Amino acid sequence: MKSIQQRLLISLLIGLPLLWVLTSSFIAWRLWHEINEINDTQITQVARYLIGITPKENSYEADDDKDNHEQDESGNKSKYTAKIYNLKSKQLSGDLGEAEDDHMGFAIWDRKGRLLMADENGQSFAFLPDQRGFLEEQDSAYQRLNPFSKRWRLFYVHDDNDDKHEGRVIAVGQNLKSRQEMIINAMSVQILPMLIGLFAFMGLVIWLIRRGFMPLTQISEELEQRQPQDDRPITADVPKEIQPLVKALNILFVKVADTLAREQRFTADASHELRSPLAALKLQADLLQQQILQLSGTEDDNQLFYHAQKISDGIERATHLVDQLLILAKIEPQQQLPPEQLESPDWLLLTDIVLSDVNRLAREKHIQLKRTIQCDNPADILPILINPILFKLLIRNLLDNAIRYCPDGSLIELQLDSNAIRVVDNGLGVEPEQLVRLSERFYRPAGQNQLGSGLGLSIANRIAELHGLTLDFTNRSQPEKGFIVTVSNKK
Structure with missing residues (x-):
């Protein structure tokens, strides 16, 4: 499931x-x-205005009669010229912006179709004596009204209210391209700021959501670094909606820490209580063996010594198991090692101590222990910070495991390299299907007669994890026989 923050943002x-x-x-x-x-209303208003003012400025009927009279007397027809208005943009005044003077036009005809008055655009309008109102695009006459490859919105009106000028046709038009530019400019003025505001608002939303979820991020980071036994309450400043969850977590921390503390106390107390009777039993078994050896002389005495030896081995195994359980109980709850417990190791000194500890067990099986440094400078060996006590235990468990399960007279080599530490033996190796289970608790491959609890490699693996390392188990490549355990940084 996606995070709430991601879902909100998307x-x-x-x-x-x-x-x-x-x-x-x-x-x-x-x-x-x-x-x-608005523009259509403007066109109709201009048409009404023209109807109202043109009779006062021109006496077309009088001029028409005079022309006819002159024609009758002289016999020569006088040519009538319509009045054309041509207003250039430079003659316009005021803040017009990108306005053009050619976005509108008008034309006035008499009832005979003679052009009486027009502007520069209107003189190209067609005379349509039967047209009234707006000339729509679907009208058949529309294509004839496009002399400049421009589309025009035309409005025709007839002057039927004045008997003197009855039949006069007035056309007012507006260039549709100019109208579209006007509409686009008006839309840009509104939509462009809205678009800028949209991006600004989206940025504000992203910032506010991330800021609102910041307390949850802080809580997550604090929980990642928290140890299971840490019962301190969360101190992050969180919104009211999150406070019930934080309170519940704080209560849970106390319960978990208390439970872990009780379990550790129980394990420690049980291990301590078991050590004393086991030590007493071991002592009694050893005394029994000594008495049997002193009184040995019959076959029954040899049989008694054999059983006493088995009792001693069982007690030793139980003691070893108690020690391993105690160590596991101490390190298992930890998620990471405290920084104050970490230091840069002296690998030569540390391995000297470990090899000395396991030397007696190796000599009992006539096993040779060998240490090799596979880098030029000992200071370059696996440069990490470690807890020396735990890492000694890790290497000792690996060596102890190799000694216990290798045949007598084997060779076990502790290899120190710049990127890894390896324990290599020339024993019998492990079945491939069992390699992945070797770090499981209490797991021991079938057919083993050696003393062990199945916890040594599990403890070593846990210590490696606390140091950010990994344990790899492999068999040696053929034709060589043996087993390799590699301690290295996680990939």
């Missing part, structure tokens, strides 16, 4: 742009519609 970072697109689309659609309505 939902908001997808939902906010989608909501912005929908909102902007609606605003753009409404803006387009409203600007079209």
Whole structure:
């Protein structure tokens, strides 16, 4: 399952742009519609204005009668010229921005289709005596009204209210390209700040969510470094919604630490209590063996000595098991070693001590112990910080395991390298399917007669984990026989 923070970020970072697109689309659609309505209203108002002012400025009927009169008297027809208005952009005043003077036009015809008045754009409009209102795109006459490859929104009105100018046709048009540019500019003015605001808001959302989840991150980091037996409460400043969880965790820490403390006390007390009777039994078994040896002389006495030896071996095995259980109980609850317990090791001194400890057991089986340094400088041997007491136990368990399970007269080599420490023997090796189980607790391969508890390699593996190391178990490559245990950094 994804984290709440990741789910919130994905939902908001997808939902906010989608909501912005929908909102902007609606605003753009409404803006387009409203600007079209405003411009259409402007066209009709201009048409009404032209209807109202043109009769006062021109006496077209009078001029028309005069022209006809002159034609009758002289016999020569006078050419009538319409009044064309041409207003250049430089003559415009005021803050027009990118406004153009050619985005609108008008034309006025008499009832006979003669152009009476127009501007530079309107003189190209077509005379449509039957058209009233807006000329829509689907009208058949629309294509004839595109002389400059421009699309125009045209409005036709007839002056039927004045008997003197009855039949006069007025057309007012607006360049649709200019209208579209106006709409796009108006949309840009609104949508561009909204887009910038969207990105700013998304950045603010990311920052606020990460800041809001920061207490949880702090709690997670604190829990990762916490030891199981640590019952100190969490002190992070968390929101009210998280406080019940923090309180429950603090209570749980106390319970877990108390449970672990009781288990460790029980293990320690049980180990201590078992050591005394086991030591007494071992002493009695040794005394019994001595008495049997002193009184030996019959076959029955030899049989008694054999059973006494078995009793002594069993007691020694039980004592070894108690010692291993006590060590395992001490190191198992730890998640990491305290920094104050770590130091840079003197590998030569440390291995000298371990080899001296296991030397008596090796001599009893006529096993030769050998140490080799496989790097030029002893200071380069596996450069890590260790707990010397625990690491001595690790190497001793590996050597002890090799001594116990190698045949008499074998060779066991402790190899010190720059990236690993190895224990190599020339014994019988281990079946391949059993290699992966060697670090399990109480696991011993079948057919073993040697004294052991199945905890030595498990303890060594746990110590390696506490140091950030790993234990690898392999057989030696053919044709050589034997077993290799490698202690190295985790890959």
